[in-house]
Amino acid sequence: MDRRYLAGGVLAALGTLHGCGGSDDAGPSVPGPSDPPRLACADITAAALGIPRLELAAPETVAAASAGNPAQSVPAHCRLQGRLNVRNSDVDGKAYAIGFELRMPDAWNGRFFFQGGGGTDGAVNPALGALTGAGATTNALSMGFAVASTDGGHTSESEPIVGGSLFGLDPQARVDYGYNAVGTVTPTAKAILKRFYGRGADHSYFVGCSNGGRQAMVAASRFADQFDGIVAGNPGFNLPQAAVQHAWDNQAFAAVAPRTGGDRPIISQAFSSQDMQLVADRTVAACDALDGAADGMIDDPVACKAAFKPEDLACPGAKADTCLSAPQVDALKKVFGGPKNGKGEALYADWPYDAGVATMGWRFWKLGTSTTEVPNSLIATLGGGSLPYVFTTPPTQVRGTGTQVIDYLLGFDFDTDAPRIFATTPVYTESPMSFMTPPDPTDLGTLKARGGKMIVYHGNSDPVFSVNDTIAWYQGLRRAHADAADFARLFTIPGMNHCSGGPATDKFDMVTAIVDWVEKGVAPASIPAAARAGSDAPWPARTRPLCPYPQQARYTGSGSLEDAKNFRCVTPAS
Structure with a gap:
């Protein structure tokens, strides 16, 4: 059977080699006289970093580029692709590794953004920092975040239907997919950031929907010491x-x-x-x-x-x-x-x-x-x-x-x-x-104690993960923590399908909301949302407030039904 290369060992090794790497309770790390020198993009190699079990492809300096879809545009940045824990399985005989991508913008805002995956992962998606909701006009990388993504510790195979799931024969690949890829890539990415920028991240965020939302909830439980703010969309945390x-x-x-x-x-x-x-x-x-x-x-x-x-x-x-x-x-x-x-x-x-x-x-x-x-x-x-x-x-x-x-x-x-x-x-x-669910989804004591914040959202018409499961989780969180709303809030979205779509106001910005909550102490009393032209919504100009559970949007009794200003968030009578 395979030797387990788990996140804790990587964290310990990186802590010894590189210090805290930023995003800890003490704030960003400041370079000291004993810190290793900064590395230019072209000089970043596994040998120069000294991170165990890391392989890196040649770094790439990427020029700013606009795309037809503005959410795919990029600023000038350094792009790295790498693999961690390369191994051969003793169970199915196949090669495995935790693949990842890290993009570091020239104009860095001091923030780290972990981009959640989707489905059964199996490919390293471009680390652009996809924003939540539909109709995004930018991405986290363009906003100045350094962004990381991972393939979940395996590569999808070509067999029809089941090719993305064949990794399930290997026990370590299951664990990597469930939680260890995130737990391993996060400290590695932070260590690289510190060498590239000369300091650690001021704040770290995890943002994802679907399986990425599940990963976000797992991060809130298993890796709360690594993240200041977490956004979990339509999470399949009981996948x-x-x-x-x-x-x-x-x-x-x-x-x-x-x-x-x-x-x-x-x-x-x-x-x-x-x-x-x-x-x-x-x-x-x-x-x-x-x-x-x-x-x-x-x-x-x-x-x-x-x-x-x-x-x-x-x-x-x-x-x-x-x-x-x-x-x-x-x-x-x-x-x-x-x-x-x-x-x-x-x-x-x-x-x-x-x-x-x-x-x-x-x-x-x-x-x-x-x-x-x-x-x-x-x-x-x-x-x-x-x-x-x-x-x-x-x-x-x-x-x-x-x-x-x-x-x-x-x-x-x-x-x-x-x-x-x-x-x-x-x-x-x-x-x-x-390996797929948080150890105790309602135990967010570490996140709470370090002042971290979490936003969860879920469409009421999600056909793959039930919003009622997420509501039951939040009800349990409120029973476990009387002050749950001080660090975690749930927003349910009428009509919305899986992550977006449906007759819904599915255009919203959870990233700004979580940043404002973490860095300015402004808790989201509601989140503005809008319907989109060309979507399933029959009212393309409609706006609504998304309300924190258990509150619901209620019409004030006057004014246009298409305008959010005529609605308020209220707690329904039980």
């Missing part, structure tokens, strides 16, 4: 449990899907686009005005749960365009109720009904568009590969050709297979729930 939901959904959809000549389900056709529009329209009709404004947005999902009854969608007779068949209603209730075992025990969260379930962003994840027996939804492809290889122990080797992945999902047993997300073996000594 193995959400992966169980993927099997649950596919089984529910398959039960009501039309069949091929070979009696195989065509899952995308279990619910047509018209069917899901009907669900969205009826949900809005029942719930829209519960928040005091008939504006096409459901700001009170708790009241909506009581007001909207999916049974009311059932056709009195044969299936028609204006109703759902009784089996479809049962499947809908099953999907939104969340997975359960044979005893009726919940295996993941339930889901709110919301206006965004009719969008292509929802369908792309849940149902897909394939008209064949091989589904193309992301829960059947990305989820279908990761559940057998990464999120259960021991991993199950499923080929990505033909119907093998969907057959695995349709055969998944919620009594015998689902517990494997908690299982270990002598080879796989950390369970998927152990």
Whole structure:
């Protein structure tokens, strides 16, 4: 079995070689007479840095460049690409390393930005510092942040569907993906920053959505000493449990899907686009005005749960365009109720009904568009590969050709297979729930004690990670810390799909909000948000305040429904 090269050892080694590296309780480090000299971009090598188990490609001096998409434009900067902990696996015989990229702008603002990943990672994305929300017109690098990204400790392979998950056969690669890549790259990047700029970062931030949001929550728990501010968007922090939901959904959809000549389900056709529009329209009709404004947005999902009854969608007779068949209603209730075992025990969260379930962003994840027996939804492809290889122990080797992945999902047993997300073996000594989730998501004592801040946001129409799971986390945090709102705030976003999209005001800036909270002590009482022209939102000029949970946006009773100034954040009556 592989020797484990974990973050703690790297931190200790870097602490010995380079001091604190910045972003600690004492503030940025100041060069002293014994500090090693600064390195120009062209002179940065692994030998010059003296960091153990580091390999660097030749550094690149990059000139400022504009792009058609301003979020892809770059300032003049130094670009480094490297690998840490290069090794060969004793389990699957393949080569592994933690790949990363670090970009350091010439005009540095003194801040470090760790860019979260997505999906099963497997590639080093350009470290530009993608901002949160949709429609960004810049990036963190252009704002002056030094930015790092990582591939999660593995490289995706070319096999269809499962190629991004084959690393799950290697136990160390699982751990690297779950948390160790972030824990290893962070101190390495900070040590390089100190040699390049001659001082450590004044403040350090972690920003990500989806799996990057999960990484952000893990960082808040495992690596809180490394970050001052954290933004976690649509976080799948219980990702193995959400992966169980993927099997649950596919089984529910398959039960009501039309069949091929070979009696195989065509899952995308279990619910047509018209069917899901009907669900969205009826949900809005029942719930829209519960928040005091008939504006096409459901700001009170708790009241909506009581007001909207999916049974009311059932056709009195044969299936028609204006109703759902009784089996479809049962499947809908099953999907939104969340997975359960044979005893009726919940295996993941339930889901709110919301206006965004009719969008292509929802369908792309849940149902897909394939008209064949091989589904193309992301829960059947990305989820279908990761559940057998990464999120259960021991991993199950499923080929990505033909119907093998969907057959695995349709055969998944919620009594015998689902517990494997908690299982270990002598080879796989950390369970998927152990390496993927924060050790205790509500224990943010270190972040709180050092004055760190955290913003979490989640779309109410997210089709892959339930906003109700994130709400349950925040409720637990408030029980554990009576002063939770002093260091962590949750913003739920009506209508928004996964990280963006949907009939929502999904254009917002969480990065400025977290910087102001960390550096100026200005806690976000609300965050301005806007709808975007050309998006799923039918009101392209609309603005709204995003409110910290449990507050909700309420119309003041006068003025345009399109203008945020006519709304305020209030705590609904319990």
